[in-house]
Amino acid sequence: MYTQALDTHGKEPLPAATGESGAQAQRFQARVDAEDKIEPKDWMPDAYRQTLIRQISQHAHSEIVGMLPEGNWITRAPSLRRKAVLIAKVQDEGGHGMYLYSAAETLGISRAQMFEQLLSGTAKYSSIFNYPTLTWADLGAIGWLVDGAAIMNQIPICRCSYGPYARAMVRICKEESFHQRQGFEIMLTLAQGSGAQRAMAQDALNRWWWPSIMMFGPSDADSKHTAQSMRWKIKRFSNDELRQKFVDITVPQAQFLGLAIPDRELRWDPGTQHYLIGPIDWNEFHAVLKGNGPCNRERLEARRAADEAGRWVREAAAAHARKQSTRTPQAP
Amino acid sequence: MSEDWPLYEVFIRSRSGLEHKHVGSLHAADARMAIEHARDVYTRRQEGVSIWVMRSADIIASDPEEADSLFEPARDKVYRHPTFYAIPEEVKNL
Amino acid sequence: MSARTYAPNERDPAQQEAHFRYVLRLGDTSLVLGQRLGEWVGHAPALEEDLGLANLALDLIGQARLLLTYAGELEGRGRDEDALAFLRDAPEFANLTLAEQPNGDFGHTIVRQWLLDAWQLEIYEGLRVSADTRLGAIAAKAIKETRYHHRFSSGWLIRLGDGTQESHDRVQAALDSLWRFTAELFAADDVDERMKAAAIAPALTELAPRWSARIDEDLRAATLKRPAAQPYPWHGRRGVHTEHLGHMLTEMQHLQRTYPGVRW
Ligand SMILES: [Fe+2]
Ligand SMILES: [Fe+2]
Numbered sequence: 001m002y003t004q005a006l007d008t009h010g011k012e013p014l015p016a017a018t019g020e021s022g023a024q025a026q027r028f029q030a031r032v033d034a035e036d037k038i039e040p041k042d043w044m045p046d047a048y049r050q051t052l053i054r055q056i057s058q059h060a061h062s063e064i065v066g067m068l069p070e071g072n073w074i075t076r077a078p079s080l081r082r083k084a085v086l087i088a089k090v091q092d093e094g095g096h097g098m099y100l101y102s103a104a105e106t107l108g109i110s111r112a113q114m115f116e117q118l119l120s121g122t123a124k125y126s127s128i129f130n131y132p133t134l135t136w137a138d139l140g141a142i143g144w145l146v147d148g149a150a151i152m153n154q155i156p157i158c159r160c161s162y163g164p165y166a167r168a169m170v171r172i173c174k175e176e177s178f179h180q181r182q183g184f185e186i187m188l189t190l191a192q193g194s195g196a197q198r199a200m201a202q203d204a205l206n207r208w209w210w211p212s213i214m215m216f217g218p219s220d221a222d223s224k225h226t227a228q229s230m231r232w233k234i235k236r237f238s239n240d241e242l243r244q245k246f247v248d249i250t251v252p253q254a255q256f257l258g259l260a261i262p263d264r265e266l267r268w269d270p271g272t273q274h275y276l277i278g279p280i281d282w283n284e285f286h287a288v289l290k291g292n293g294p295c296n297r298e299r300l301e302a303r304r305a306a307d308e309a310g311r312w313v314r315e316a317a318a319a320h321a322r323k324q325s326t327r328t329p330q331a332p
Numbered sequence: 333m334s335e336d337w338p339l340y341e342v343f344i345r346s347r348s349g350l351e352h353k354h355v356g357s358l359h360a361a362d363a364r365m366a367i368e369h370a371r372d373v374y375t376r377r378q379e380g381v382s383i384w385v386m387r388s389a390d391i392i393a394s395d396p397e398e399a400d401s402l403f404e405p406a407r408d409k410v411y412r413h414p415t416f417y418a419i420p421e422e423v424k425n426l
Numbered sequence: 427m428s429a430r431t432y433a434p435n436e437r438d439p440a441q442q443e444a445h446f447r448y449v450l451r452l453g454d455t456s457l458v459l460g461q462r463l464g465e466w467v468g469h470a471p472a473l474e475e476d477l478g479l480a481n482l483a484l485d486l487i488g489q490a491r492l493l494l495t496y497a498g499e500l501e502g503r504g505r506d507e508d509a510l511a512f513l514r515d516a517p518e519f520a521n522l523t524l525a526e527q528p529n530g531d532f533g534h535t536i537v538r539q540w541l542l543d544a545w546q547l548e549i550y551e552g553l554r555v556s557a558d559t560r561l562g563a564i565a566a567k568a569i570k571e572t573r574y575h576h577r578f579s580s581g582w583l584i585r586l587g588d589g590t591q592e593s594h595d596r597v598q599a600a601l602d603s604l605w606r607f608t609a610e611l612f613a614a615d616d617v618d619e620r621m622k623a624a625a626i627a628p629a630l631t632e633l634a635p636r637w638s639a640r641i642d643e644d645l646r647a648a649t650l651k652r653p654a655a656q657p658y659p660w661h662g663r664r665g666v667h668t669e670h671l672g673h674m675l676t677e678m679q680h681l682q683r684t685y686p687g688v689r690w
Contacts, residue, residue, distance in 0.1 A: 064473060067468040067476070068468050071467050071468035071469075074464040074465070074467055075461060075464055075465055075674075075677050075678060076677055076678065076680050076681060078512070078681035078682055078690035079508045079512070079682075079690045080457075080487060080491050080494075080507050080508060080511055081491075082690055083464070083487055084484055084487045084488065087464055087467060087480050087484050087487070088480075090468065090480065091467065091476070091477055091480035091484070094467075094468075094473055094476045094477050094480070095477055097473060098473055098474070098477070101473075136681055136690070189689055189690060193688050193689060194685065194688045196685060196688075197685070197688060302468070302469065305469070306468070306469040306470065306471070309469075309471065309531065309532070310470065310471025310472060310475075310532065311471075312590070312592050312593055312596065313471035313472075313475075313532045313533075313586070314472060315589070315590055315592075315593070316585055316586050316589025316590050316592070316593030317585045317586075317589060319589045319590045319593075320584070320585040320586075320588050320589040323588065
């Protein structure tokens with residue numbers, strides 16, 4: 001996981017305001033149009049750089065905050081196999097965070113700066129991780145729905161115009177493939193299990209369905225910056241297109257599980273050959289994004305606590321490295 | 333007191349016979365830690381048999397603005413490529 | 427160790443029981459230590475360390491699965507890895523007491539890890555030539571993992587010991603606090619003696635000095651002081667644990683206990 005279409009929620013610097021030469025900007029856009037990749041030292045419009053820094057760092061933050069709700073169940077995983085899979089998955093998400101911080105660092109921002117933005121609460125991350133994992137079934141629902149939605153969002157970014165971001169995303173998408181499958185496997189086991197297990201699975205679907213749908217971001221009509229991101233080939237499909245794709249593939253999967261999607265208005269539309277969903281509660285989405293979700297406070301506090309508790313360790317390692325470099329004679 | 337660890341670039345040889353390839357970067361306090369982190373971060377799925385790390389600050393890169401003067405001059409030296417030469421079909425082993 | 431071929435059917439019940447216990451102890455130690463490391467994931471001092479600790483946890487859980495599966499077969503009562511991990515109470519757990527100690531700060535976790543890594547290095551090295559070829563194969567796999575674990579934990583021990591004054595003090599305090607559990611690492615009992623006599627396990631008395639030498643070498647590099655020996659007997663391997671294990675199991679076994687008899 002997990003990129004969310006958050007790109008609509010920052011102040012997008014206007015290209016015109018930066019006073020860069022028109023010729024350079026034109027050459028840049030021509031390269032992007034030709035599907036050429038932009039690399040770190042290449043000239044790029046400042047607005048492009050800022051948009052990428054914001055999007056990639058938000059994406060990175062989402063990966064590492066995303067470790068928390070699932071990490072919450074590592075000690076309670078119900079079998080040793082599930083425990084190993086879960087540790088491997090949460091670890092992958094940490095790796096994804098790292099790949100993305102690395103990609104963002106090529107744009108001239110340090111990881112320390114990005115961490116600072118996250119911990120001070122100025123940076124955003126995917127709203128989905130502000131929901132709690134209350135039962136084991138939530139781990140199934142997250143893998144199946146949240147990783148599923150994330151993959152849908154992320155596959156197009158593998159072709160992003162910015163080389164380091166695209167390459168990080170290729171690596172991430174390869175690793176994601178097991179995440180969704182292990183989640184579905186958990187759901188399937190529960191759905192075919194005891195009455196209590198089935199109820200657990202249904203309850204998880206009830207709680208995770210709408211937040212997963214919201215992961216695709218505001219509807220196109222309210223997305224002001226999609227057009228620019230599309231021109232820059234940072235974004236390839238609109239939020240609503242991706243959301244529809246997700247709904248179309250997920251509804252039959254829920255039917256296979258024998259679970260009910262919590263949307264009374266959900267119906268198959270033979271005309272468009274799509275499943276149509278009921279209205280999305282955007283008030284909830286914005287509330288969670290603003291910091292008023294069920295777990296916003298806990299998630300940030302956990303990250304801050306880890307950062308604080310780890311400071312003496314990081315300092316010690318840096319101090320030891322300094323000692324070593326003054327102490328060790330240069331190798332011949 | 334500084335707690336920021338420097339940035340390292342990571343290169344992985346995916347199997348013997350192949351060259352090391354750049355895969356990404358990471359932070360580490362020292363070289364030993366950089367190798368360990370590279371192993372933990374970039375070879376979780378048997379992606380490699382050998383790791384190189386180097387301080388990112390030690391990389392000297394060519395300037396993209398000079399790309400024209402650095403790389404364009406090679407473009408018209410087509411005679412360096414075997415396809416430049418017309419050899420009759422009947423002639424074998426050339 | 428003798429070259430005598432191991433033949434499972436020739437053993438008497440007491441020998442069979444000892445064999446089961448021996449493998450169970452190894453499995454429980456890996457499991458309990460892996461469970462502790464799992465608590466760190468998402469909360470480590472640096473993102474890179476999250477990944478490193480998770481790798482250690484994964485290796486240890488993997489070892490536990492192989493060992494507990496085998497222990498269940500030796501026992502012959504139809505218990506698989508999960509029955510052994512999730513359906514035994516604390517007095518039936520046979521891990522080393524050191525493994526169950528709480529994480530504490532990162533220095534504490536590193537000291538616990540490093541002491542046990544050095545122990546596992548000797549044990550697995552010795553088991554590679556075990557007359558029990560199944561156990562030998564598990565050890566051959568585990569020794570590779572353990573060498574990396576020791577590289578990781580001793581590296582950190584040295585950085586923390588020879589880092590700042592604060593880190594030095596913290597890690598020395600962790601060492602002083604955990605040292606009392608090391609007496610159990612090489613205290614041979616009847617199970618160990620039987621396994622040694624059957625050439626299944628190495629002689630603990632031979633391993634102890636090697637462990638001790640490695641510990642001293644790392645401590646020197648870390649500028650840390652070896653605490654005085656504390657012979658108070660800890661008997662985790664015989665099911666007598668500290669209070670910490672019960673809490674760990676309560677958490678770990680919660681789902682299996684609440685919903686008995688279902689698949690997960
Ligand atoms: Fe991810
Ligand atoms: Fe994922």
